[in-house]
Amino acid sequence: MKKHIPNSITCCNLISGCIATGLAFGNSIEMALLFIIIGAVFDFFDGMVARLLNVSSPIGKELDSLADVITFGLAPSTIIFSMLHVMSYPVFLEPLRDYLPYVAFIMAAFSALRLAKFNLDERQALGFIGLPTPANALFWGSLIVGVGDKLENHSWVLHFIIAGILISSWLLVSEIPMFALKFKHWGFKGNEVKYIFLITCCPLVAIFGISAFAIIVAWYVILSAIVQQSSTQK
Helix, strand or coil, X not given: CHHHHHHHHHHHHHHHHHHHXXXXXXXXXXXXXXXXXXXXXXXXXXXXXXXXXXCCCHHHHHHHHHHHHHHHHHHHXXXXXXHHHHCCCCHHHHHHCXXXXXXXXXXXXXXXXXXXXXXXXXXXXXXXXXXXXHHHHHHHHHHHHHHHHHHCCCCCHHHHHHHHHHHHHHHHHCCCEEECCCCCCCCCCCCHXXXXXXXXXXXXXXXXXXXXXXXXXXXXHHHHHHHHHHHHHC
């Protein structure tokens, strides 16, 4: 019986992603973000429970990726899709209003590609190569929930949203090493980057609220690039 517990938790992640997608199509963006976060909680615990019960399996690994594609790929793409339907367009792009929102699903495809690469890449045991899909989903969900209503009335924002989709898609499959918040010990030495990141996140949340998570993900990418640049120069 216990061997089915981790997969059941993973299925809860998948169901959360399906609910988030349905809510996003209905333009309930805040609730969609909530279910993405709920899915992330299930995603965190399924692997932990599998290790605690010593019931890790190949099917669990594949199921986890399938669930993540929905929760962290399709759901945030649908949030962007819904925003692109209601925001202001420049006059010359107005004829494309019914078609341009589908560009958002490019990010879902790259999320699937990133997860497939992750399953085969043995370099990602202690860190990540490319932007993790949960971080990308949290970036877009919190950005649109936090400031989407302020942005959708400015036609120039459309260009930045489209560019952001393409940049996110590239970051997902890039070869940029990014640190993971995994601690072998709790000492400062060897964990400097992780502690600096966590310490700087606290005031951001206090100041910016839900929008802070978009800033935090951007800061995570920048800090990872700085660490990589520093290690390259040594």
